[in-house]
Amino acid sequence: MLREKRTKREAKLIHAAKLSGVRAPVIFDVSLKETTIEMSFIEGYRLREVLNSQEGVGIVEKVGRDVAKLHSNGIIHGDLTTSNIIVNNGEVYFVDFGLGFFSNLIEDFAVDINVFLKSVESAHNSVFDIVYDRFYRGYKHKKRKEIFEKVREIRKRARYVER
Numbered sequence: 001m002l003r004e005k006r007t008k009r010e011a012k013l014i015h016a017a018k019l020s021g022v023r024a025p026v027i028f029d030v031s032l033k034e035t036t037i038e039m040s041f042i043e044g045y046r047l048r049e050v051l052n053s054q055e056g057v058g059i060v061e062k063v064g065r066d067v068a069k070l071h072s073n074g075i076i077h078g079d080l081t082t083s084n085i086i087v088n089n090g091e092v093y094f095v096d097f098g099l100g101f102f103s104n105l106i107e108d109f110a111v112d113i114n115v116f117l118k119s120v121e122s123a124h125n126s127v128f129d130i131v132y133d134r135f136y137r138g139y140k141h142k143k144r145k146e147i148f149e150k151v152r153e154i155r156k157r158a159r160y161v162e163r
Helices: 002-019 054-072 106-123 125-138 144-159
Strands: 027-031 036-039 085-088 091-094
Touching (some): 002 027, 054 085, 054 125
Antiparallel strands (some): 027 036
């Protein structure tokens, strides 16, 4: 039952993402009985594979723009890493909405963005400041200032957690 619920939710998120104007796989079939989603294969490179290049850094503004579209439509990706963003011919595609959900909470938007920033920071630290700036420029959400204040708060919290 849990797998059926998650499969159904992921298919709904992908569909909602496409309706919001964000590129995502085309869904051909959803089987709740087998808990599978048949979808198109997205050609291209993972953002993590190209981020250190000029094209990769240049595409980040589009990533920010599309994440803002998702968030403006109440879509939280849930695993917004450089491995789940495909770049093809200068376009950005989002894949793997398996951890996603619907929400309009500032905290959820900020956590989604923080996951992206952490993935950049861990694997592409040399371009982090440029990526942050370009992502911010592209993220044209009506509550951008409030959301990024929450991102900064979350990032400060994480720095002082004892392990």
